[in-house]
Amino acid sequence: MSAKKFSEDHRVVYYETDVTGALKIGQLVDLLMLVSGDQSDQVGVTDEKVSAQGLGWVVTQHMMEITRLPRANEVITLSTQADSYNRFFCYRDFWAHDQDGNELVKMHSVFVMMDRTKRKIVRLPEEFVTPYECEYTRKIERLATPRPVEEISAQKDYHVRFMDIDGNHHVNNVHYFDWMLDALPGEFLLNHRLVSLNISYRQEVYYGDQVLSEVEIDQENLLTKHMITTGSEQNCIAECQWVKRSE
Structure with missing residues (x-):
């Protein structure tokens, strides 16, 4: 079927x-x-x-x-x-x-x-x-897990606003992408484009939480690793592959 x-x-x-x-x-x-x-x-x-x-x-x-x-x-x-x-x-x-x-x-x-x-x-x-x-199917897919951040290249803090919360009473998934990419330097975002993304959600983020977005930038391989945390909780990890813009 x-x-x-x-x-x-x-x-x-x-x-x-x-x-x-x-x-x-x-x-x-x-x-x-x-x-x-x-x-x-x-x-x-x-x-x-x-x-x-x-x-x-x-x-x-x-x-x-x-x-x-x-x-x-x-x-x-x-x-x-x-x-x-x-x-x-x-x-x-x-x-x-x-x-x-x-x-x-x-x-x-x-x-x-x-x-x-x-x-x-x-x-x-x-x-x-x-x-x-x-x-x-009885099978469980074994998808690749994003590799963890090891050496922090940049980080930013965010406070979760009321408008960040959706009908499930936690942060809408779109905000994770904003937090992740916003931690990258503007020059990097202007000169590179994203070609693949692997993001894994671990714990929900709630209204009033203080969010830390950390990124590791591998300039040689144009790879970035991302981690979103609230206190001691790891909420999300991701891995992004980039290429230089040709246009």
Whole structure:
């Protein structure tokens, strides 16, 4: 059985882009998550149904490959397809294509379902996965874990604002990307473009938390490693591969 694929178009607007005119990474992930949510509504697995059982979807990892980022005023097609699932993990693929059908971005993500009260991962209810018509497997994917920060090149502090919190009552995932990349020097961001990203979420961040974003920059290999912490808690780690801009 082939899993259902869902697509919708989006016009990139100026406030979704950075100073280079390219779609921001965090904004791109938000748009892909929106497509996932729209598909869930279409197949009847709405947020209301999930929340009624005291549950919620949580992302634990994104792995992204970027050919190029969409630009302001460009119309792109965003697509998603549930790949497979086992007792506790759901694997989903995402794509962004231009209007000529060229693949711009591909992302592979891992989702779990969490008990909102106990804050613990639960077994995936069949009623919330079978509508996507994806394959059941006993295997657990062994995705590469981002390598840890060893030598800090730069760091910045952030205070979590009320507006950073989403309906799950913790920081929306988009802010992790902002914190991570903002810790890099502006000159580095202007002269390099991101081509791959591996981000792993560990602990949630809440309203009022003081966040520390640390980065290690490997200039020779154009690799950056990132870590987000709140006090003694490691909330997120990531690894980014870059190339020098040619334009």
